[in-house]
Amino acid sequence: MEIIKIRKDIPGKIAILAVLAFIPRVAAILILGRHINPEAWEYDVMALNILSGKGHVFNYLGTDHYFFGSSPLYVYFELLIHYLTNSNYFILELVQAAVASLVIIPLFNLAKYLFNEKTATIAGLLYCLHPGLIVYATKIHELSLVVLFIVIIMYLLTCCVHKPGHFFAASILTGLGVLLRPTMIFIIPCYAVYLLVKREHLSRIIARSLTIVLSVVVCISPWVYRGYKIYDRFIFVTTTSAEHLWRGNSPLSSGTSLDIDGRNMIELSGADFQRRLSGLDEIGQRDLFKSEALRYIKNDPALFFKNTVKKFIYFWSFAPQTGVLYPGEWLLPYQILYGVMSSFFLIGIYFIRRNNIDPAPLVFLFLFFMTVSLANSIFYIEIRHRWMIEPLTMMISAYGIHIFFQLVNLRRKTR
Numbered sequence: 001m002e003i004i005k006i007r008k009d010i011p012g013k014i015a016i017l018a019v020l021a022f023i024p025r026v027a028a029i030l031i032l033g034r035h036i037n038p039e040a041w042e043y044d045v046m047a048l049n050i051l052s053g054k055g056h057v058f059n060y061l062g063t064d065h066y067f068f069g070s071s072p073l074y075v076y077f078e079l080l081i082h083y084l085t086n087s088n089y090f091i092l093e094l095v096q097a098a099v100a101s102l103v104i105i106p107l108f109n110l111a112k113y114l115f116n117e118k119t120a121t122i123a124g125l126l127y128c129l130h131p132g133l134i135v136y137a138t139k140i141h142e143l144s145l146v147v148l149f150i151v152i153i154m155y156l157l158t159c160c161v162h163k164p165g166h167f168f169a170a171s172i173l174t175g176l177g178v179l180l181r182p183t184m185i186f187i188i189p190c191y192a193v194y195l196l197v198k199r200e201h202l203s204r205i206i207a208r209s210l211t212i213v214l215s216v217v218v219c220i221s222p223w224v225y226r227g228y229k230i231y232d233r234f235i236f237v238t239t240t241s242a243e244h245l246w247r248g249n250s251p252l253s254s255g256t257s258l259d260i261d262g263r264n265m266i267e268l269s270g271a272d273f274q275r276r277l278s279g280l281d282e283i284g285q286r287d288l289f290k291s292e293a294l295r296y297i298k299n300d301p302a303l304f305f306k307n308t309v310k311k312f313i314y315f316w317s318f319a320p321q322t323g324v325l326y327p328g329e330w331l332l333p334y335q336i337l338y339g340v341m342s343s344f345f346l347i348g349i350y351f352i353r354r355n356n357i358d359p360a361p362l363v364f365l366f367l368f369f370m371t372v373s374l375a376n377s378i379f380y381i382e383i384r385h386r387w388m389i390e391p392l393t394m395m396i397s398a399y400g401i402h403i404f405f406q407l408v409n410l411r412r413k414t415r
Contacts, residue, residue, distance in 0.1 A: 010108075010117070017124035018104045024128065025097035025137040029090075032138055038089040040140040042069055047079040048087070061266070061285060062278035066230050067239040072223060073179040074142035093138060100137040100144040103127065103391060106155035111395040113159040114361055115402070123391075123398035126341065130394075131334045132387045142180060146388055149177045150184065154368075154392065157191055158361040171212045175219030181388070182237045186371040188212050194364035231283055239282055241379075242290040248311060248380030249293045249304060255311045255319060256381050262324045311377040315386055322383050341397040348400030365392055 029035055038044075046058050046068070056075065058068040069075075078092065085091045104124050111120035127133070136143040153170050160166030177184035188209060195205040220237065227235030247257050247265045257264055266274065277285050297304045323331035352362060369389055376385045 344400030
């Protein structure tokens, strides 16, 4: 009877956590005045261009870009909201706050599956109060949707491994997710290793991996076809990946996209380089960024390795430029919170090994953490890149917190 009662209580607990996630995000919209002056990124310009009949295009560095940015799916998500609401930004921001709140559902269930219900509740509370994710839910930006996709996919691929319908849903979401954030493609090799750790039959591992690959191919094929139609060449989601590589690998690079004064890499590149860019079309700019970055890497491979390691450390900590675009008093509270979560993360890892928790799903998570962080380290680092996977690391921190309080209570009882 108690098991049935717990199961009935769980949807109510999830609903309460979702509301607790929604309230601070709406409050942040109002406090920051986003409902009056929305912070819109390039995705918004492209969505509005489609609505006005100009097409999926963004003018950047003096030329039209048809494959700008790494999130075409978010452009169409935003386009749909604009179309339904006559471009009401407040409603768009409320929808994003709701999307961010929905993360609680798969996050809670995944943490409960990996650990226990108390850990799931703590993980949900950590997510609700995460300052970076709260602020980014107020921006016209893809991060909240990216987090939702990642957590759902991880939940479906681990908790529902023997349910074909859930697996196919995860495959389709992974395919769409690559159009939302190309780094989601790393889910495929990480998942294959996860199945190996679970000692699945090799034929099953190959079949499942190829199914996800096929889903990705099907989902991105219209976008790839568009690349051939416009430029007669293969384009994997975006042309700006070359610029991202250059941002992290040039004589001017700090490892992030900004210097300590908040100036971006294009501003720092100088008038001559900017003139060279302005005379090129989208593909020409991509090729110039790519050639400059590769030349820098080839000239000093040891320095490239050293800088990659530095950026990897920045990914899991803080770069000198962290927070330069925000009020100074915003950074310290998050640094303290992140320091506390990191400490409990280490405690969680220790007790995961000690308590003989199923290692396979955790191997899946850790491999994904490492591949995403390494991929970003090869390019450039911004703190929001870590926030994309931080809800997953919160589960392990939450387990550490749960164990800590268990030990405190045990010590009190033995006195």
